[in-house]
Amino acid sequence: MTIVTASNSPPEGVFVPVPTFFKSSPVPPALQAPLDVETQIQHSTHLAKNGIRGLVLLGSTGEAIHLSRAERYELLSGVRKGLTEAGFPDYPIMAGILVNSVDETLEWLADAKKAGAQWGLVLAPGYFGAAANQENLLEWYTLVADLSPIPILVYNYPGVTNNIMVSPETYTKLAAHPNIVGCKMSHGNVSHHVQVSLDPAIDHSKFRVYSGFGQQLGPIVMFGAAGVIDGLAAIYPRTVARLFELAVKRPVTEEALKEMQTLQFAVSRAEEMIVKWGIVGIKEGIYQVLKMGNLEGGRLPLKGRMPDGEWENWSVAMGAMEKFEQV
Structure with missing residues (x-):
C-alpha cells in the first residue's frame, strides 16, 4: 500500500509513537541489551495493517536519547526496509529529533533522511527552558527549518523540556515557514490545540496539528x-483509528456521535494506564495483548516492568478496549 499526501505534509489520522524494542540481555562486552529490530518491524507492520496512518520512531517513547547514533540509524533503516518488504514502501515515518544544539539537530535530521524517514519531529530545546523565550524559540x-533536509514538525512536550510552552502566536509564525509542516502538542492545554487548529492565518492543508494524547482525540479533531x-x-x-474516523467524518449523525462517545470514554479510561506507567506500561501492554517484545522494559533508568498484578488492575479498562479491537 502506498500513501500519497497532497503536499510534503504528513497525512491526517492516528500516528503511533512506538517504543524501541530491545533484546532481553546484553551481549558482552556491551553494557546494555541490543536493539530487537525484528520485533520492531513486526510491531510496525501490525500497526500499518490495522488502521494506523504512520509511525513516530525514536521519539520520547522510542528512547532516542538512550541510543547511539549507529543504533538510531539501524532502527530507522531497518523498519523502513521491513515495511517495504511487507508491502508498505512509502509508509509515513516521522523521526524524533531530541537534542538542543542546532548543529546536532541537523545531524540527526540528515541521518533520518538517509535512513528513510519523511519528516523530523523536532523537540523544543529545553535544557535551559526556564530561560527560553518565544523569540528565541522562533529563531531556533x-x-x-532553513537547513533541514526533510520537513519538520514542532514537538512541544513540556514534561521533558523544563516546561517550555510554544505559544499559539509562535505557531502561527512558524507555520508560515515552507519547511515546517505541523506540530505535536504533548500537553493538556486543549485551548492551544483548538487555537492553532482553527487559526485562519494558518494554511491547515500544509500545517497539521497533532495531540500527544488520545484522551483529546474526539474533541480536538472535531x-x-x-x-x-x-x-x-x-x-x-x-x-x-476507528475513533478518529468517526471524529473526522462529516456530517456527524446521531448514531456516529453515540459510537464516538462510547469509544472516547473507553480510550480515555484506558489512557490512564499510559499516563501512570508511560513507556514501561506501553511495552507491557504490547507484550500482554499482542505477544510481542518482552517484559524487560526500556534502557536504564527505565529498565523493568510494572509490578506483579498491576496489569490485572486495569482489566476493566483494557477488557473494554480488547472487545472494541475485535469488532
Missing part, C-alpha cells in the same frame, strides 16, 4: 486538528 526553529500521536494505539490500533 527557523534556523533548523475542531480542526489533524489527529493524534498516541501511545495507547501501539496496543489497540484499530480502536483508536
